[in-house]
Amino acid sequence: MIKPQLMTKTATRHKLRLFDTHCHFDFDEFAASFSEQMSVATQAHVEKIIIPSVGLSNWLRVKNLATQYPVTLRYALGFHPYFLEHFSDEQLQLLEDELSQRESACVAVGECGLDAMVAVDASLQERVFIAQLAMAQHAHLPLILHSRKTHNRLLQLIKQHRFTQGGVLHAFSGSEQQARQFIDLGFKIGVGGVITYPRANKTRQAISQLPIESLVLETDAPDMPLFGRQGEANHPKYLIHVLEELAVLRDTNKEKLASQLWANSIELFRIDE
Template sequence: MLIDAHCHLDFPDFDADREAVFERARAVGVTHFVVPGTTRRRWPGVLGLAARDDVSVCLGLHPYFMKEHAEGDIERLAQALEDHPEVVALGECGIDARFADTLDDQWRLFDAQLRIAKARRLPVVIHCVRANDRVAKRLRQLALPAGGLIHAFAGSPEQARAFLDLGFVVGLGGAVTFERAKRLRRAVVSLPDDGYVLETDSPDMPLAGHQGERNEPARVAEVCRVVAGLRGQAPEAVAANSTATARRLFRL
């Protein structure tokens, strides 16, 4: 059994065949899906998916979509989390340092969301691009009680250890399938069995050999096989470990 710990199944990329996407995933052993929120406009679609027994959802404000966020969204997020106890985490939130022009606003938005998560004792799903050390420093300062997920981790073994020491786990997805990702692959080997979850970031983060294609949760099974090969473990063991960690993190 596998859990796709991060997939954007609310996105319009899946509007034409969403049920078929679920069926293909189930056919390869993916039985549960965690869907994060990205903008206030998309929260209703995310919450709609939460009606399914095989979907858990998060709500947050993603740093990639800074132009879509508006004044008052933080207050609306806090209210939505109060109104929807079925939400398992706050996210996707975080820092994307590729966008220097919005970086100050990203940090303000990120800090506000971290404080909500701390107050509500919710885990946090974090998008962290080119900012691992700075994000780890901020998380250390805030000491979040429920930890969280560093989604699409692409750092070093040392950076992975820093997040683990803070009570977080790292998300492994399509990036690990590329042979050139040598630093990340070293980090994968270094992780404890309870230090990671598997994810696809569908429809994004395509696997090696699938560049330019829409990603989907069925491919978490291929991520599992690659991670197992890197770690010298059976795919069944990696699947069991990642599933147990996702269940613990999100209280599934």
Template sequence: MIDSHCHLDFSAFDSDREQVLQTCTERGVSTFVIPGTQANAWDNLISLCNSSGRLNFALGLHPYFLDDYCESHLQQLDELLTQQQGHVVAVGEIGLDFSLSIDSDLQEQVFTEQIRLAQQHDLPIIVHHRRSHNALIRLLKEKRFGNGGIIHAFSGSYQEAQTYIDLGFKLGVGGIITYPRAKKTREVIAKVPLTSLVLETDAPDMPINNKQGQRNSPVYLPIILQALQALRWEPAEVVKQACWQNTFDILVNIKT
């Protein structure tokens, strides 16, 4: 299994990162994609991923951290994408989060610039969303972004899901589907094409059902897979293999 979105570089894993990876191995989680979130953490992220053949990195500016944004960050990102050509798997985690107090115009500006860099470097993107599907879809269409990517932690409508799929994106399936109350998302994930789905945890955030208030971890990815298999009509092994292949199909340069 591939965890297509986790933040193993975060300090929440500093005390037991190697043990987490060992437990993941025992549970069949073999490969990880770690998106970047802020400029001052990119070097450490790259170093961590270079230390293991199983860890892959993306580079991007997450909307959460734009309070510290300056234009030089985009130049730095451009330079790193050039230096890490053949190693970086995507531009991300980028996106729009309209639940934040950070100015929406600034968010759109930074997101648009990162789309441009992804086009320039021929990379997919990993997209964060919250209360922002309409704006994201509008910008992706306006900029004619054709490299696709992953809509992280998808929780929109079936129509929105289909629009993203038509634009070349996969949908990130995470812990939300383990909650029975997440009826809308579970129904959408059960209905869209299997070829559009990838697995993720977003660890240490977005804990699965019955683990609320605890640190999330990639070790729980098999539980998310089981929840997905229960929602789908295809044989369980077909679902598992499809999620693996879909991740390779949409992200570049993944090492296992």
């Protein structure tokens, strides 16, 4: 006969746990009923969430949320390339100060990177990105990378500046070869709603071929709605559907997949469980 205690242990081991490595949970869409949104996410198996910041405007907000929900929430500090309108060089010093006094809930630098599709001066984007690369290296923190049509330039900069702390290439879309170049530099690939779109053939094909150790899940909520939910705000509660699609793509069982992806995320962000 199995002792009740052992049965509980087995049940815990097989419980599905999901890690949303990129969710803008501090955005206004979720503010009105935040505690309810949190429990909806938790009920949908999402047990950890990283909230990346976009700049000075929301550092305090993401920090406060992580303090209020210390079990589930972690955060990252940085400058998103979309939000450089009010940027000034003194802000870099503020980031450096924040990182040097950080709490353990601050697990990365980001969201940072480059975007060739926005009307923000490219040389300013690069300057701000390079500064963050150096700070993350110095603080021994991984990066949460944003890249739109800038994969090659980011690869060059990461190599040139000898960045070795790894990170995640968030909301990946691209070819297997591009993903592998980031993996070779110690990065993981953020798998989100993109793979639920039948037309995203190249990305779906790439994700199906990459080493499983190099993948992590994310929603990018409230952005990047899943296929069939276009026009709706995305939510971490839908992360399970990304997992299910990934299990189909890789022809594997979702429980096994979930536990591997959980382990990848914990390792990448050096989280003490």
